[in-house]
Amino acid sequence: MEQFSTYTQAILDRMNSVIDGKPTETRTALTVLLAxxxxxxxxxxGVGKTMLARTLAGAIGGSVSRIQFTPDLLPTDITGVSVYDQVRREFEFKPGPVFANLVIGDEINRASAKTQSALLEAMAESQVTADGTTYQLATPFMVVATQNPVEMDGTFPLPEAQRDRFTARISMGYPDADAEVHMLAGHGSGSPLKDLQPVVDINQATQLVEYVRSLHVSTAVRRYIVSLCQATRHHPHLRLGASPRAALQMQAAARAESALAGRNHVLPDDVKAIAVPVLAHRLLLERRSGTDSAQDVVRAILDDVRVPTEDGSGTR
Structure with a gap:
């Protein structure tokens, strides 16, 4: 796709004009969209989680919806509900906010696990089943969900099945001093989202995703992805490793990383670049592992696992 770099750089520039001092986070968000x-x-x-989601939504054309997750939110508030039509004497399905190209789930872990599970089918299969009827979702379809740390009041932990459906997890972190000063100067007079215009339309966004899917992945790189996932399943510090779905999403994210780097084939370095945000949130530590975080485990695995070659041998 000849204009791939032009379109993606325009999206990044637009996002970075709103999100101060977070180029890595905006690039990861774009990587997940392309994947x-x-x-x-x-x-x-207060560190810009929802701002990042709204900026990504504003940079691309298409429909956008926002769901504010609260303890009293019901699954049908997300997927939709069948309503009886008195005139036609039949039930009519009223689509919920999940029927959009980009769905912003704000503070997703403030809703119960039952409500969170309403997104499982949508995120895995891009469809919603209600009253025995299956409805296809928009293309492309992406959920950008924000959540507060589980230690905070009023939060529920995301179920393992829900976390596994997210391609990647990132943390915004506090901005550095210069970025925060720039934010005060630029955002003090009003929201920078007010006049945000898309830089690509929904058809162009779809073409970007389709192009990324066409990138070549060698057998050696596929072996490397599988080796990393298998290493998490047998690691002594983990009681839950990466699923086969994680391997599929890692390949998709590596393709996107490669495309952003200007290549039409995936290298092991692309896999390494996205391994931590793609794998860490899926892993569960042993309670007495002595390890600070799942991110540290993934980094250690990256150091230990050799990159297989086409003939089946390994290399650093």
Missing amino acids: GGHLLVEDVP
């Missing part, structure tokens, strides 16, 4: 996946943004309140 056809879903993004989880976790951090303390």
